[in-house]
Amino acid sequence: MSVPRVKRLAVIGAGLIGSSLARAVREKHLAETLVVADRDPAVRRRVMELGFADEVPATAAEAARDADMVIACVPVGASRAIAAEVGPELKPGAILSDVGSVKGAVLEAMAPHVPAHAHLVPAHPVAGTEFSGPDAGFASLFENRWCIVTPPEGADPEAVEKLATLWRGMGANVEFMSAQHHDLVLAITSHVPHLIAYNIVGTAAELEETLASEVIKFSAGGFRDFTRIASSDPTMWRDVFLYNRDAVLEMLGRFTEDLTALQRAIRYGDGDTLFAHFTRTRAIRRSIIEQGQETAAPDFGRRAAEKPKHEQS
Amino acid sequence: MSVPRVKRLAVIGAGLIGSSLARAVREKHLAETLVVADRDPAVRRRVMELGFADEVPATAAEAARDADMVIACVPVGASRAIAAEVGPELKPGAILSDVGSVKGAVLEAMAPHVPAHAHLVPAHPVAGTEFSGPDAGFASLFENRWCIVTPPEGADPEAVEKLATLWRGMGANVEFMSAQHHDLVLAITSHVPHLIAYNIVGTAAELEETLASEVIKFSAGGFRDFTRIASSDPTMWRDVFLYNRDAVLEMLGRFTEDLTALQRAIRYGDGDTLFAHFTRTRAIRRSIIEQGQETAAPDFGRRAAEKPKHEQS
Numbered sequence: 213m214s215v216p217r218v219k220r221l222a223v224i225g226a227g228l229i230g231s232s233l234a235r236a237v238r239e240k241h242l243a244e245t246l247v248v249a250d251r252d253p254a255v256r257r258r259v260m261e262l263g264f265a266d267e268v269p270a271t272a273a274e275a276a277r278d279a280d281m282v283i284a285c286v287p288v289g290a291s292r293a294i295a296a297e298v299g300p301e302l303k304p305g306a307i308l309s310d311v312g313s314v315k316g317a318v319l320e321a322m323a324p325h326v327p328a329h330a331h332l333v334p335a336h337p338v339a340g341t342e343f344s345g346p347d348a349g350f351a352s353l354f355e356n357r358w359c360i361v362t363p364p365e366g367a368d369p370e371a372v373e374k375l376a377t378l379w380r381g382m383g384a385n386v387e388f389m390s391a392q393h394h395d396l397v398l399a400i401t402s403h404v405p406h407l408i409a410y411n412i413v414g415t416a417a418e419l420e421e422t423l424a425s426e427v428i429k430f431s432a433g434g435f436r437d438f439t440r441i442a443s444s445d446p447t448m449w450r451d452v453f454l455y456n457r458d459a460v461l462e463m464l465g466r467f468t469e470d471l472t473a474l475q476r477a478i479r480y481g482d483g484d485t486l487f488a489h490f491t492r493t494r495a496i497r498r499s500i501i502e503q504g505q506e507t508a509a510p511d512f513g514r515r516a517a518e519k520p521k522h523e524q525s
Numbered sequence: 526m527s528v529p530r531v532k533r534l535a536v537i538g539a540g541l542i543g544s545s546l547a548r549a550v551r552e553k554h555l556a557e558t559l560v561v562a563d564r565d566p567a568v569r570r571r572v573m574e575l576g577f578a579d580e581v582p583a584t585a586a587e588a589a590r591d592a593d594m595v596i597a598c599v600p601v602g603a604s605r606a607i608a609a610e611v612g613p614e615l616k617p618g619a620i621l622s623d624v625g626s627v628k629g630a631v632l633e634a635m636a637p638h639v640p641a642h643a644h645l646v647p648a649h650p651v652a653g654t655e656f657s658g659p660d661a662g663f664a665s666l667f668e669n670r671w672c673i674v675t676p677p678e679g680a681d682p683e684a685v686e687k688l689a690t691l692w693r694g695m696g697a698n699v700e701f702m703s704a705q706h707h708d709l710v711l712a713i714t715s716h717v718p719h720l721i722a723y724n725i726v727g728t729a730a731e732l733e734e735t736l737a738s739e740v741i742k743f744s745a746g747g748f749r750d751f752t753r754i755a756s757s758d759p760t761m762w763r764d765v766f767l768y769n770r771d772a773v774l775e776m777l778g779r780f781t782e783d784l785t786a787l788q789r790a791i792r793y794g795d796g797d798t799l800f801a802h803f804t805r806t807r808a809i810r811r812s813i814i815e816q817g818q819e820t821a822a823p824d825f826g827r828r829a830a831e832k833p834k835h836e837q838s
């Protein structure tokens with residue numbers, strides 16, 4: 213089987229996602245030349261040691277020069293600066309993409325810097341861990357996971373297809389939607405869950421001292437897994453909340469309204485309301501299992517789920 | 526090594542916890558005679574098929590007759606009725622205990638029914654899954670997990686020690702505290718986390734239809750594990766919130782105050798506040814790992830963690 217390979221692929225940022233992408237591209241032979249840029253000399257040394265890149269330049273501009281595809285793997289807040297640096301280097305037909313967890317703001321930030329002769333095709337692989345840096349990455353991160361591609365209106369179909377092909381080559385299932393819709397879906401499936409996990413761990417941290425130490429000791433009752441989410445990278449998540457503000461505030465508003473209703477039911481001893489609510493939520497869980505989006509063990513989106521049925525060959 | 530065995534041990538309720546307890550007692554030879562009562566004839570038949578009990582009576586009263594120790598493994602709201610039924614049957618020196626996730630209300634409900642010649646020693650194994658019934662149980666559920674024993678003031682030390690010995694025999698690490706303190710600790714480590722998981726899954730379920738189906742499809746980003754908690758038994762959790770109302774409302778109040786502050790930071794684009802908060806929460810995670818309360822994989826309290834260092838032999 214001959215997979216179309218990217219001639220010269222540049223990855224900007226050798227963090228968890230960038231280094232996973234580079235490893236997967238290397239392992240599946242998806243590019244002829246793989247360039248991985250990082251601004252940090254220590255990270256560049258580490259990338260060379262790990263040996264998953266052909267070239268390891270210091271700047272995004274250098275990496276983008278003569279590249280057929282450039283993928284920014286940096287925090288959402290850095291997208292504008294990367295696009296500004298990379299834009300002037302893009303050759304005719306080159307594709308600029310990213311992996312950011314927010315899409316509307318990224319599109320807005322990057323688009324003005326992409327010359328008419330190149331193509332902007334943002335994307336977001338829905339896969340990750342709470343770790344960071346070049347050592348945290350692994351080639352199978354995207355296998356059987358969704359990658360949501362959000363082409364701007366009027367995007368070149370061929371460019372979109374090239375990016376989708378790359379992601380499929382890494383084992384991902386590609387889905388297309390508008391950036392705005394992506395941001396709404398992710399607000400409820402990922403951003404708000406992360407925010408409330410960060411929040412409850414913060415609440416616990418501020419408890420009276422003896423209580424706080426017992427919270428750690430007896431964390432197995434549910435709290436412990438919230439602390440895992442709440443140990444995710446602060447820079448990445450700060451940017452997610454700053455740049456997906458509207459959708460997050462909208463979903464957070466619904467969340468707190470609903471929580472107030474449950475709180476009221478507890479206060480007034482309304483067991484029927486609680487029971488009805490807790491019964492309803494079971495159905496959602498069943499749907500997830502039926503759609504093959506869940507494996508036996510909980511993992512906060514870490515391991516690959518079963519391949520969705522309609523994607524199986 | 527000779528472990529002191531309970532002569533006649535009665536377990537009331539062959540659900541997840543009751544059947545796990547029975548299996549562990551059977552496997553470790555912790556009782557001479559093991560009686561498992563359940564009100565449901567289908568469950569009794571299943572218990573006999575599974576073969577982990579010597580006797581399988583229909584009523585708690587029958588099970589308690591002549592028992593040296595009786596452990597109620599029923600929802601917290603059923604404790605009063607079970608104590609009322611079992612109380613008059615308790616022989617001199619007999620111990621009545623339970624496994625309920627709330628301790629103050631259970632103590633209050635059960636105490637009036639325990640005759641002066643018997644002993645009430647409530648307890649709570651901090652271990653469980655989101656499944657229910659006799660087939661969900663397994664013998665190793667309590668291994669290296671905490672069991673919190675909450676003896677009432679003036680409890681007989683010998684009776685308390687007997688119960689602690691049984692739990693240690695099942696592999697648990699026993700800790701003692703007051704019922705009130707237990708309820709406060711568990712409110713933040715378990716009850717509020719469960720409530721907000723139930724809540725966010727409920728919020729998602731009420732989304733516009735197309736959005737709701739995508740939430741399921743892209744649930745891997747963090748939401749999926751909330752749905753697992755939110756599929757826990759509705760009866761058990763209704764009772765937890767009704768019977769631990771005060772501590773839950775107290776902790777929920779702190780949680781929403783803190784969430785409002787984060788929400789405000791998002792609204793006003795205050796990245797520094799977000800970054801500082803997200804950095805602080807990492808420390809709690811580190812403490813949990815250092816205390817050996819965490820294994821490599823997240824599990825919402827399902828699998829055994831490393832044995833805490835001070836308990837290792």
Ligand SMILES: NC(=O)c1ccc[n+]([C@@H]2O[C@H](COP(=O)([O-])OP(=O)(O)OC[C@H]3O[C@@H](n4cnc5c(N)ncnc54)[C@H](OP(=O)(O)O)[C@@H]3O)[C@@H](O)[C@H]2O)c1
Nearest residue numbers: 225226227228229252286287288290312313340341344345
């Ligand atoms: N982690 C996840 O679960 C996940 C999942 C899906 C998508 N994403 C998205 O993937 C992107 C990267 O996240 P990650 O988890 O890979 O983070 P990471 O491990 O912290 O790596 C971030 C990378 O971006 C570089 N960087 C940061 N700020 C920069 C700037 N101003 N200019 C140039 N480079 C900069 C870092 O360089 P240094 O070497 O100097 O630090 C590092 O190489 C984010 O947009 C995130 O939203 C993350």
Ligand SMILES: NC(=O)c1ccc[n+]([C@@H]2O[C@H](COP(=O)([O-])OP(=O)(O)OC[C@H]3O[C@@H](n4cnc5c(N)ncnc54)[C@H](OP(=O)(O)O)[C@@H]3O)[C@@H](O)[C@H]2O)c1
Nearest residue numbers: 538539540541542565599600601603625626653654657658
């Ligand atoms: N699940 C956990 O994660 C966990 C962890 C620690 C402690 N706990 C505590 O353990 C206790 C039992 O929970 P579980 O998870 O084992 O629940 P479960 O699997 O649903 O089993 C509940 C058992 O209680 C019986 N029961 C219910 N209502 C009763 C009543 N009114 N009179 C007599 N028997 C009744 C049921 O009988 P049927 O056979 O008729 O249904 C069943 O045998 C609860 O107090 C819970 O708070 C649970």
